[in-house]
Amino acid sequence: MENVLEIKDLSKKIKDFALDKVSFNLEKGYVMGLVGPNGSGKTTTIRLIMNLLHKDNGYIKIFGMDNTKNERDIKQRIGFVYDENIYPVAMKLEKVAKLVAPLYTNWNQKLFEEYIERFGLDLGKNIGDLSKGMTSKFAVAMAISHKPEFLIMDEPTSGLDPISRREILEIIQELMDDGNTSVLFSTHITSDLEKIADYVTFMDNGKIFESDSYANIAKRYRVVKGNTQILEKYKNEIIGYKGGQFGSEGLSGNWGGFEKMDGIMLQIPSIEDIMFYASRR
Numbered sequence: 679m680e681n682v683l684e685i686k687d688l689s690k691k692i693k694d695f696a697l698d699k700v701s702f703n704l705e706k707g708y709v710m711g712l713v714g715p716n717g718s719g720k721t722t723t724i725r726l727i728m729n730l731l732h733k734d735n736g737y738i739k740i741f742g743m744d745n746t747k748n749e750r751d752i753k754q755r756i757g758f759v760y761d762e763n764i765y766p767v768a769m770k771l772e773k774v775a776k777l778v779a780p781l782y783t784n785w786n787q788k789l790f791e792e793y794i795e796r797f798g799l800d801l802g803k804n805i806g807d808l809s810k811g812m813t814s815k816f817a818v819a820m821a822i823s824h825k826p827e828f829l830i831m832d833e834p835t836s837g838l839d840p841i842s843r844r845e846i847l848e849i850i851q852e853l854m855d856d857g858n859t860s861v862l863f864s865t866h867i868t869s870d871l872e873k874i875a876d877y878v879t880f881m882d883n884g885k886i887f888e889s890d891s892y893a894n895i896a897k898r899y900r901v902v903k904g905n906t907q908i909l910e911k912y913k914n915e916i917i918g919y920k921g922g923q924f925g926s927e928g929l930s931g932n933w934g935g936f937e938k939m940d941g942i943m944l945q946i947p948s949i950e951d952i953m954f955y956a957s958r959r
């Protein structure tokens with residue numbers, strides 16, 4: 679097993695917010711989705727991985743190397759999509775590519791032009807004249823035209839219509855076909871994760887709630903619903919417990935005992951369920 683990304687005890691304080699001992703790994707050849715409510719620390723984690731922010735503690739290894747000491751080598755092998763446009767709005771797409779291409783030893787102009795055509799983009803247009811969706815597609819084309827081994831994207835599909843989202847996901851799937859490419863992307867769109875993510879890392883309030891395959895996480899937890907009088911007694915076993923007059927609910931990682939109880943219903947949690955109850959802790 680070879681890890682493309684290893685994060686251990688990563689901490690960073692920004693004003694009132696603290697990323698607190700974040701640890702997770704991504705194995706080479708897999709796709710990981712980073713999910714969590716607004717402000718849970720996804721962008722902060724991604725910025726730390728990209729060395730755009732300085733960490734307070736912990737370490738980040740990419741391709742087995744320290745991400746700060748080997749930044750130049752690492753970035754040649756990485757593709758990165760920011761959560762916002764980073765290119766000058768008055769610059770033509772063609773010009774942006776001309777400036778960026780020489781930075782990568784592996785830049786493949788033919789491949790870039792193929793992506794541009796596939797996404798229906800016009801190289802003669804200014805960045806500022808692109809729609810939100812087209813800006814995202816251009817950012818993805820720019821990030822993958824040097825055939826990165828590791829693609830890191832911060833909400834690449836937000837603001838895209840379902841067809842464009844599918845196009846981006848298809849491209850990611852194609853990149854994965856060689857078995858050597860790995861992808862980490864943050865998203866709020868849980869259906870995207872269901873389509874392509876091998877692993878899901880749940881963040882909440884600067885901490886990791888879970889990081890595993892969805893199948894494993896779905897085995898570990900159940901949504902518990904039912905009689906308030908019964909559930910009140912076990913509320914310490916229930917994450918994000920909410921009691922109500924007409925029934926109570928939450929998520930449980932220790933749900934075996936509920937199976938035989940009358941008036942209690944168990945459901946396999948969706949990704950959204952896990953996010954919801956974890957954030958209500």
Ligand SMILES: Nc1ncnc2c1ncn2[C@@H]1O[C@H](COP(=O)(O)OP(=O)(O)OP(=O)(O)O)[C@@H](O)[C@H]1O
Binds near residue numbers: 715718720722
């Ligand atoms: N430069 C900054 N100054 C002050 N606070 C910041 C700064 N950068 C991030 N934060 C705070 O850190 C927290 C985490 O933000 P972050 O952008 O990492 O969350 P996120 O999970 O990516 O959220 P979203 O889903 O909304 O994009 C937020 O509370 C945010 O306000």
